[in-house]
Amino acid sequence: MTRTIEYRDALNEAMSEEMRRDERVFLLGEEVAEYDGAYKVSRGMLQEFGPKRVVDTPISESGFSGMAIGAAMLGLRPIVEFMSWSFSLVAADPILNNAPKMLYMSGGQFGCPIVIRGNDGAGGQLGSTHSWCVEGLYANVPGMKMVIPAFPADAKGLLKSAIRDDDPVFFLESERLLAYKDEVPEEEYLIPIGKALVRRPGTDCTLVSFGRPVHFCLEAAEELAREGISCEVIDGRTIRPLDIDTIVQSVKKTNYCVVVDQSWPFASPGAEIAAQVHAACFDDLDNAVGRVHSADVPTPYASELEQEYLPNARRICEAVRATTYNA
Amino acid sequence: MQTAIGTDHLDFSVPEPRNALTSKLGSDTTTSWLRDMMLIREFEVRTMQAYQDRKIGGFCHVYIGQEAVAVGTIAALEKKDPLVTAYRDHGHALARGMDPKYCMAEMYGRIGGCAKGKGGSMHMFDRINNLYGGHGIVGAQTPLGAGLAFGTKYIDEVIEKGRSNRVTLCFLGDGALNQGAFHEALNLAGLLELPVIYIVENNGYSMGTAIHRGTTMADSICEKARGYGIRACEIDGMDVLNVYDAMKPLVDEVRETGRPAFVDMRTYRFKGHSMSDPRKYRPREEEEVYESGDPIAKLRDTLMSQGAIDDAGFKALGKEIRLEVRDAMKWAEASPAPTPEEELYRDVYVEAWGPYTGTTEPQMIKECEGTHGQDG
CATH class of the missing domain: 3.40.50.920 (Rossmann fold)
Structure with missing residues (x-):
């Protein structure tokens, strides 16, 4: 059975289902909690999971993404929301130097099971600083996986896989697709990372x-x-x-x-x-x-x-x- | 502007009574600190020689002069408490309990190294002893320190349904005070009430730049932490008894309240920033002043005056440590280099795919897992 839902709600379902299933999973980022998500992706999640698991952060991308990586080294599974991947540039050191290299540099001792997600690419007339496509910059770095879904059903199934993945996953969404509606299965499903x-x-x-x-x-x-x-x-x-x-x-x-x-x-x-x-x-x-x-x-x-x-x-x-x- | 820090770096008042706590500890404990500091010193002397002999490559930063900081702070921790530091990290690894052979083998680039020779001098990791690196980019470890504290609190409270009971120590150099990551980390630690202690190993120089040349309010950096609502204090880091005496109540308080703290730990590195530093930015006379306050000689003299150790005992201890480090070097030398067929594409991803062959733990973990266990 399927029903028709928005891309943003597919993301919300993926995060909520995984947080119900695994207490190690939590969400942090700007405006994710009290504001209900800058783009309403995390709508209702504060109410369900409380402020310890849906954590508002200041506008401090380098700080909070580094913080999430530290927590992931302990085996937790943070989901970091960047309002836009454009803002990830100020967090380049933690997300490129720490997350994808931790396993290698520690000789297999510490992994980094983190998901970093947010809007990627041009929105609508946001100008140059807010329209970054980070695929070209970041896909160059070994140690992380990069997911970029185009449809709601993929967004949900791939985000659930990303959260369960033991390696860091950069999850690239699009502001222009958040309101896109399409059929999404009602029953639980996963879509494997790495399959076109x-x-x-x-x-x-x-x-x-x-x-x-x-x-x-x-x-x-x-x-x-x-x-x-x-x-x-x-x-x-x-x-x-x-x-x-x-x-x-x-x-x-x-x-x-x-x-x-x-x-x-x-x-x-x-x-x-x-x-x-x-x-x-x-x-x-x-x-x-x-x-x-x-x-x-x-x-x-x-x-x-x-x-x-x-x-x-x-x-x-x-x-x-x-x-x-x-x- | 003066390029050197001068000779008053350690001139600040220490709360009295000095060493109130350590005076109650048995001499077995304080003698073990002497041993730990001597081990780090000997290890680093031999590291410098091995570097000159080109057995160690890359960048290499030795801890000589700062031994009391790692030993005194870590003595105030419990084993379950996480620790993260910067690139001058050999001392922390040893003080935390890493066998020197794994540390030396890492620098030799051998498979027996703590990270299979994939990290090097600046990147020491030890999962069993809760050492989360060794980080090479100045200040990069400060958000990680906030994250370790966030993580232990989350595990203790959300998953274990108990109360937060671990304290993270995050070490940084005074040069990291000027990085954005440090300020973001302190803001988050204060805002989210994270049980982390930021310890600035303030040796007065970021590479060759004296602290007053790179940092505002160089004489009172505690004010920076207070600006983030974090309690802060100065500690004389050249006296291990004093370090422990000041750190133990601080660690206890952070464990109890869950609120962060900040320490301006005044110290001095006796050698250069790295192996390639000719130290032209500071006069020899300045170095001599601080060398006269050598933390190892200081504790040795105290223990001798207490009758806890005599000259022969001290010499025997020195010999024992020289042998231990020599054995570590022999072990490192005998450990094979990691082979590209086995290791180049391993530990990139946990999952094996494409050319990547998954991950395995280093020899150190396999050898120590049974003997230590992880109480974290």
Whole structure:
């Protein structure tokens, strides 16, 4: 049985279910408790779990993320909410130098089973400082996993897996998806980290994406279908581990691939996927892998500029036509 | 501006009666502190030699001169209390109970090291003795210290349904006073009422920068903690009896009230910041003043005047320690290097996936688990 709920409520259910199941799990961050969540993701959780497990913090990302990492070293399972991953930059040292390296530097003595989650990518006209896509910056670091769900059911199932995971998980949500409604199973379920999903089967070109741009890909695939180009849309769902096998399997069938990534192009996950596809499908590709990214500029404020900055459906269509020699 | 701190770094009033608590302790205890300090000193002398011999690589910071701080503070703790420190961490590891052979093997980059040779001098970890590192970035351990205190309180209260009964010690150098992480950590500790004691091992220099050149209110850094609603005091860190005497009631109070505390622990490092420091920023005369207050000689003289140890006993103790450290070096030397096939991709993730082979605990844990147990 399923029902239709918002992405934010799927996240809320995941956290609440895991907190009922495991007392080691707690939530901390700015405005998570008394305010009911800056984006209402943690709505009602203070009431159910009390202030010891739903902890309001000051605007002090370096301090409270480091604090959560210390607690995780004791075997607790903190969920850190960043109102925006844009604000994680001031916490770069704890989240990059401590969380993903603790197990290695301690020779296997101390793990760091933490989940860090929040909005990633452009919201709506938030300007450059508040629109960070951190995939490109952070996916470079070994020791952590990176999850980036595009649909409510995935958001719930993957967040539950992330909370149960023994390794640190960076969980990238999107402000633009929080109100997105879709079917979510009523019964309990988990979605394993590291498994991509074919969102829309197709035969002519593989579109690979993750997070919010998956929706742009589905939009583009509709339009391209009307032109007679059948796209297979792969929702990567996680960036580390990357499910390259599902991507390669599709490319071997379609012989064309376009990667759509909301990061800037240089040294991005999209670049990495393109490199891996080129290596694994060298004899199968009928053209070089196409890439659509956010424009290589600071995120603009003006709506017209921001829309064109994003890897939108129009730009994806153009890239698919060019890659499949239909331009 | 003067580049050196001058000779009055330790000139502040110590509450009387001095050493009221330690005077009641048996000489077995205080003699064991002498032994612990001598062990750290000998270990560090040999560390410097091994570094010169290129057996130890990377950055290496020795604890010589500051031994009374680690030994006196840790004596005031219970075994279950967590401890986290910065990169000058060999002394804390040894005072906490790590066998010197694992500590030396870590610096030698051997598989027998406390972290399998993956951490090095600046990153000593010991799960059995509740040592949570060894952290290389200045100030990075201060939010972790808040987190350890948050965590023990959470476990004691939420999971065990009891009352908070552990105290975290978080050591930092005076250089960390100027890092943002430190101020965020203190604000959180004060705000959330965390049972943590921040101990500034104030040796007067952050690398080559005298404290007054990098830190406001250098003579009264306790005011910084008070600004966060945290009680604070100065302690003479060159006298282990005095360190214990001041720390024990403080630890007891933090355990009881659950509120944080801050200590301006005045000390002096006799050697350079690291092995590559020529100490041009301070005159030899200044060093001599502090060297004349050597914490080991001070306790030795006290114990001798009490008749707890005599000259022959002291010499025998020195010999025993020299042998112990020599054995540790032999053990480290004999321990194999970690092999890339076995260890390069291990301990990156708990879960094995892709090239990563999961995680295993170091030899130290396997060898000590049965003998110590974890009471945390």
